[in-house]
Amino acid sequence: MNRLAKLQRAFQTFILNADNAIRQEVTDTAQAPAPERLGIYSIAYRLRLLEALQTDYTALHAALGDEGFEQLCFAFIDVFPSTYPNLRWFGANLDAYLETTPPYADIPVLAELARFEWAKGLAFDAPDDTFLSIQEIASIPGENWPDMAFQTHASVQRLDLFSNAALIWxxxxxxxxxxxxxxxxxxxxxxxxxxxxKVFFRSLTVDEAWAIDNLQQGACFAEICTGLCEWVDEIHAAQHAAGLLKGWVESGMIRSVQLKA
Structure with a gap:
């Protein structure tokens, strides 16, 4: 490894882990001693990560206040230093940190609020995708409907929450x-x-949640109809499944359909 590469690695180690090996390579100046000069970069790095978390977690920021959110973020940065070249993904573990770290673990709504905000971000950043239309489904012969399997839009995210985190957001x-x-x-x-x-969200009834979850796992229309018999009678199961499907398609949640072999 050449000298420049070694200096770069030592500087990175200082920024990420506060390792002072780079100190001997930095000179004092009349304006600032070496520790202060290095500190400027260390602080700037942490502030940039803080800014990224503020962007991703606006409601959590509001819930904790400026000082509380700052304390959370700097503690999180120490435990989960960035390993991503793109800051967009830096905050992925914040909900897990809140869920397991005192005193935040004693306030479960904080982890759920972070989980909800992160899911909204994933939905917004999801790749462009196609949308299935009602006309495309209508063009499929009735005898093939039992074998229809659907793929959800790339942006679709499913959450189960025990708190009113969504209403707080x-x-x-x-x-x-x-x-x-x-x-x-x-x-x-x-x-x-x-x-x-535009990102949308809404709550689901137990039967609709079961249906969309199984649809995402590859269940065909007939299998969804059978499963829905836990909530509706067999005579109305197909009608109920078709109604749910129509709502998903019209909302833009479904991207494609294929016949299951």
Missing amino acids: KAVAAEQEPPQPAYTDGSLAWIIWRHDL
Whole structure:
């Protein structure tokens, strides 16, 4: 390794891990001693990561306040130093950190709020994709409908939350006073997706959540109809499944259909 590469590696190690091996390579100046000169870069790096987290987690920032959010982020940076060349992905583990690290672990809504905001970001950044139309489904002969299998749009995200994190985010986004954290005994299903450059989200009933989850796992229309019999009678299962499918297609959640062999 040549000298320049060694210096670059030592400088990076200092920025990421506070290793002072680079100190002997940096000279003092009349304006600032070497530790201060190095510190400028270290602080700037952490502030840039903080800025990235502020962009991704606006509602969490609002919930914790400036000082609380800053403390969280700097602690997170120490535990999860960036390993990504693209800052977009730096905050991927924040929900897990909040879920397992005191004192945040004692306030479950914080981890769920982070999880919700991250899922919205994933939906927004998902690659462009095609949308299935009602006309395309209508063109499939009725005898083939039982074998239809669908693929969801690349932006579709599914979450199960025990708190009102989604409502807190909605209030913050509307610049309204957010509700106090609240929790349910059982999880509430949510779906998030992008359509025409806008991100949408809504809650799901238990049967719809089951249906969309199984659709994403490759279940065909007939299998979904059979599964829905847990909530509706067999006579109306196909009609109910068709109604759910129509809603997903019209909302832009489905990208394609194929006949399952």
